[in-house]
Amino acid sequence: MTRSVYVTSIDRGDGRQVVELGVMELLTRQVDRVGVFRPLRHDGPDRLFELLRARYRLSQDAATVYGMDYEEASALQAERGTDELVSRLVDRFHEVARAYEVVLVLGTDYAATQLPDELALNARLANEFGARLIPVVGGKGQSAESVRAEARNAFRAYEGLGCDVLALVVNRVAAEDREVIAERLAARLPVPCYVLPDEPALSAPTVAQITHALGGSVVLGDDAGLSRDALDFVFGGATLPNFLAALTPGALVVTPGDRSDLVIGALAAHSTGTPPIAGVLLTLDERPPEAILTLASRIAPGTPVVSVHGNSFPTAGELFALEGKMTAATPRKAEIAIGLFERHVETADLLARLSVVRSGRVTPMMFEHELLEQARADRRRVVLPEGAEERVLRAAEVLIRRDVCDLTLLGDVEAIRKKAADLGVDLGDAQLIDPQTSELRDAFAEKYARLRAHKGVTVELAYDVVSDVNYFGTLMVEEGLADGMVSGSVHSTAATIRPAFEIIKTKPEASIVSSVFFMCLADKVLVYGDCAVNPDPDAEQLADIAAQSAATAARFGVEPRIAMLSYSTGTSGSGADVDKVREATGLVRASHPELRIEGPIQYDAAVEPSVAATKLPGSEVAGQATVLIFPDLNTGNNTYKAVQRSAGAVAVGPVLQGLRKPVNDLSRGALVSDIVNTVAITAIQAQAQVPAQSPAQAEESIV
Template sequence: MTRSVYVTGIDRGDGRQVVELGVMELLTRQVDRVGVFRPLVHHRPDRLFDLLRARYRLTQDPSTVYGMDYHEASALQAERGTDELVSRLVDRFHAVARDYEVVLVLGTDFAATQLPDELALNARLANEFGASVIPVVGGKGQPAESVRAEARNAFRAYDGLGCDVLAMVVNRVAGEDREAIAERLATRLPVPCYVLPDEPALAAPTVAQITHALGASVVLGDDAGLARDALGFVFGGATLPNVLKALTPGCLVVTPGDRADLVVGALAAHSAGTPPIAGVLLTLNERPGEEILTLASRLAPGTPVISVPETSFPTAAELFSLEGKLSAATPRKAETALGLFERNVDTADLLKRVSVARSGRVTPMMFEHELLEQARADRRRVVLPEGTEERVLRAADVLVRRGVCDLTLLGDVEAIRKKAADLSVNLGDTQLIDPQTSELRDAFAEKYAALRAHKGVTVELAYDVVSDVNYFGTLMVQEGLADGMVSGSVHSTAATIRPAFEIIKTKPDASIVSSVFFMCLADKVLVYGDCAVNPDPDAEQLADIAAQSAATAARFGVEPRIAMLSYSTGTSGSGADVDKVREATKLVREAHPELRIEGPIQYDAAVEPSVAATKLPGSEVAGQATVLIFPDLNTGNNTYKAVQRSAGAVAVGPVLQGLRKPVNDLSRGALVSDIVNTVAITAIQSQVPSQGQELPA
């Protein structure tokens, strides 16, 4: 029977979408096919389903998501009774459940529904669907005792109606009350109760949402600027010095359109990062002249300036009634929501209570989810030397919102802050260091000079060398000020890893530094090595690469079955290239008898069971290899790129192995998601020493 989870509430305004998104994230970590069903809907398309479909790449036909709209349901209930309404919704639910391993049910929203006893209807539907229930109680603006009472009453209501209540969630409580509410409910309820504090950034509308709601026109700005959250409003009527004093981070400045001084002053403040603002809203249907607008666009490129015809008073009334919404158009809000959920919910325990069996397939999304979860479980600090690079800043934004790890960004601090402000990137508590002016520079110069004295490096020369961001970041890792480093989005591979060779050096049991890619195919993850570092390894080096790659695979949940690739299989071929692979295979077997390995073997025999049955019958690796070792860089690099492009695989890496501490290189074409994944991998690699184990290869 399909497992189903029904997220519901007791009233409107509970911010339930955060919980629905968080539960979807949990389910997609475990299974490949997750369906969505909303029994009753106000509008189609549904905003939250559009977000889920975009974020989790759902292929479900949108027409199957909805039971019926509220108007139809109300009429049916009035005419033919609740039993008929429930019967039809059950039929439509089962039409979805047949095709999915698990279904997330989004309960009714208690907003102008005209349905009597809506809570009882949700409870009955959950029971008829065979779904377990997670009720959500809203606590915004309520005293702690009132929130606790509502949570207890909600549990009793759903439990009393026969529901299988998995857990309770209390959402949007005052931050200072969260712990007290959680402690009291932990002793009063028989199921876990997770308490989430109110997060202003989730309730804040974006500038784009404000533009749409007010029917404003965009005078200046780009899509990134319009995606900024308006965390507050500052109404400009005073003199410029007084308005500047009133500015707060993320505020939207509302001013009559003829106050060019306030427009320029607010944008200049944003450009200086004191503070970064969301944008400027012009009233009275007035706009500054072209000269002022040209200056404004140069002061703060991308920062939105929008215009409305109304005066400030009716504009203010509309602004204060707006609330931000999670949608496919607000991906950063989704990251914030997930971070909030994951920080305040025991996700491992909740997933256990849901009792969804893990799928035998491992999709790219499931692998990526697991990376973030592993990194978050034991937070580490990762240094990113390319602190002013846009993709790095956007990746940092995701990592901070999701609470994946602590970060240090290197570069000119003011330049980083300005770029972050222009991109509306939330750096949170991220550490910013300028190697040129850092107090660490002298100590690092002495350290580097001592390490490289045999090469004639003096302290004076070292002082210049360590101002390079990659050398500075590597020394931070070496000295324990960071746990790992990720670079390469704008630097060459050599510039990224040369400092690691000189400073961190290889592990005692590693003869070579090599790399792997995690190749995420549609239904499994393969490990390819070495596709990025060593041009033509000899047999001993190839054996070392195989052993390191097996250890890396195991560290990230891939059971290692090693295929030593060649252009021939078994004893069918000969020649120097085949002999090298045959010798490397022998060396691995002698040094690591516990590893399952086959070689030489061709790629098709390594991964395709039908070919393996013909070429190497009885092999425990052939046809089911998970770690594929290429004989040289030419073969490996071209193969991983061919598979990536032709098979639509997600390539995560390169992940360096063999160093004493983790340093990883990015492709200069790396996407934001690639950087996020690589930082998570680096954080995971650094976790092992804290557990008293050797760093994984």
């Protein structure tokens, strides 16, 4: 069993943080407690560890992460030799290893370390730690043959020093050389070699990082604008027509502060998306007049305009020397990095080679990882009606970068593109449809009119109804143009699910539509139902909710053990409310004898073994329930919110169940991560159905 993984390199500039982040992602899918150890460090903040701590909710004390700083290590090695240095670092490593199931070791960085033969030191430390090694080789600016030779030499060097080389990663190669390098290395090396192309967005500094590095001041712009990546630099000095022709997507415009024409021209180009820019950097400590700045803020609100003291020439020198860094303050870069790693690394194979024993506990992060993996395994198309909403756009980028599913976004197409440009969001190959102008609108109106003819709906009325994004998205699902729909970040629950009730309707075996929340506690996942849809279900409906919830739990890897909750356990109480739960329990036992169910039962007896031993000894559900069914919406909704806030649980949902095709609702306070999880759940729900048509097939069927 692997107890530690050592990620190292052979030189600077290899973008190794992508691999370190990717390996951490893999480890946290399998293991509850992952530690981090950096044998040697520079003074100042450790950006990568802070990112790992924030992203993976690490509780590790930062003081335990580091062996010693480079200056101390260099002096110790010079005075007492390498053996003493290694001995002390081994002792500090084992202090971490004793506290964690697996340790990710971050090798030295070859940056002004004053250590002789740094590669040999990394090799020895890996051997002494008993760690499996992943060397990273940088390929930026090198020919394919040079990269291949360097990768082979790196493998031989570490293998020759006795290292257990798990795999080798070549990073930042030219995209056009990636496949050739991968093929040739696969034939030459006895371990897997993964080749990652250079990703400009990772090395591009954000506007905020540039502002900080140059000591600039923000004249205009918001946090979203400042987080944009500067993918290029365009220096303004030409006439406006020539200047506009030189603009490139994601460029930071650098111009003297007195060139108001270029400032307004660049922002006007951005506002039309031709092309979207990162922002404007004003030199010479000059600023346009207030009237120009007011106009600029209205033309492209949120787009950053930053002022610096120097003139354009020295500023250019500083800009070209800057390189973007992944930090806790740049979560988008982390998503890009993980997406890059997952697209080009055979993660299942690498995980198998790691031989990490999966934890018995299921943490919230492990559950979320499993959702993405399960959705990715059989890609489906999900339609997002709220296409211009910021959180939806940011979630869409994560889903696209990580290949979770295909997406269709609804809304004014130009408005979606402009909002994405303002946010610096890359929508990749997402399909964009405006219901108002879509060729589908006529066909959808006829379909809806037929479905609602009994309510007096005419084609003319239906034509207006189906222009609503939620109705349009629901009809896409019904007609097989999408596999599922997620909405609700800016719409009410009723606006989201009413179209589903009217158009998609319930499964033949379901009497009602209900919902569950996946409550991700520190060490397990529980399923709560129904906490969002049915106010006061009767016994038959409660039995249906229990059966649906058990099926949903099993679909997502939670073994169903059902507790029918009440204020009374067993036969200790009576009354209408208790009798309803008792009757519902009997109905489930009769219709689904294969399910394990207990009820009526109190919450503490359902989840706490010591209480269960007293109240219901011998029960196969009491004390270990995983599916908890509440008697009414009031109880369920308040309980899930109390557990979410008081126990720090991650609540994923509500997940609707009972519909023929999946439609799910978001809370209007949903975070980006909530939207990502809900879309993944929707895609998984859809995997039991026939896949939707591709956009090309859909267009063909319309014609």
